[in-house]
Amino acid sequence: MPNYKLHYFNGRGRAEISRLILAASGVNYEDVRVNDWPKTKSDAPVGQLPYIEIDGLKLPQSLSIARYLAREYNLVGKNNLDAAKADAIVDTCIDLMTGFYQKVFLVTDIAEKEVALKKFLSDDAIKGLENVEKLAKQFGSKGFSVGKSLTWADLFIHEITYSLMNYQDNLLDNFQVLKQIREAVESNENIAKYLKNRPVTPF
Ligand SMILES: N[C@@H](CCC(=O)N[C@@H](CS)C(=O)NCC(=O)O)C(=O)O
Numbered sequence: 576m577p578n579y580k581l582h583y584f585n586g587r588g589r590a591e592i593s594r595l596i597l598a599a600s601g602v603n604y605e606d607v608r609v610n611d612w613p614k615t616k617s618d619a620p621v622g623q624l625p626y627i628e629i630d631g632l633k634l635p636q637s638l639s640i641a642r643y644l645a646r647e648y649n650l651v652g653k654n655n656l657d658a659a660k661a662d663a664i665v666d667t668c669i670d671l672m673t674g675f676y677q678k679v680f681l682v683t684d685i686a687e688k689e690v691a692l693k694k695f696l697s698d699d700a701i702k703g704l705e706n707v708e709k710l711a712k713q714f715g716s717k718g719f720s721v722g723k724s725l726t727w728a729d730l731f732i733h734e735i736t737y738s739l740m741n742y743q744d745n746l747l748d749n750f751q752v753l754k755q756i757r758e759a760v761e762s763n764e765n766i767a768k769y770l771k772n773r774p775v776t777p778f
Pocket residue numbers: 588589613616622623624625635636637638
């Protein structure tokens with residue numbers, strides 16, 4: 576097994592999907608939490624975090640890292656079509672979270688942010704989650720968004736719903752398929768152990 580060092584800030588953010596994949600696969604790695612940015616920016620291959628060192632080779636881009644790990648540890652489904660279905664679900668999750676970032680996270684005025692968050696949760700988030708659920712219903716089976724076993728798409732769904740439910744814990748009340756996927760992810764022994772011990776950070 577290669578020697579992995581995953582570099583990111585002390586948060587879940589864009590690195591958490593890779594941490595979840597590594598946890599689900601029971602892979603040892605060094606979880607480097609960078610606290611001297613921007614002093615170490617020049618160490619990062621494109622000046623951004625996350626990046627992963629694979630036996631010293633530095634690979635940037637959160638989704639390239641996650642997809643590489645998912646392929647390595649058989650979390651992309653059983654063939655190329657499954658892999659494309661998982662990619663489509665991940666991209667739909669990304670669209671949803673990009674909307675959150677642009678419409679809520681970047682708003683600096685506290686009162687405006689509160690209004691933007693309320694609108695996002697009651698409108699954009701619901702539409703985005705409907706899209707994710709529609710794909711999962713079409714591509715997967717009970718507890719899995721693609722095929723009949725765990726993929727990184729399930730882990731991504733867990734991660735984004737965890738983030739959104741921090742703002743509204745009943746957000747998934749009308750999303751039974753997504754709830755089943757979350758339950759299946761949490762019933763994975765390695766993931767359960769990881770979630771129990773992971774540092775609590777706001778993002
Ligand atoms: N497309 C890149 C975006 C990476 C990115 O925006 N990273 C941010 C943190 S989430 C960063 O490194 N910010 C600090 C900087 O650019 O100096 C990815 O998905 O990895």
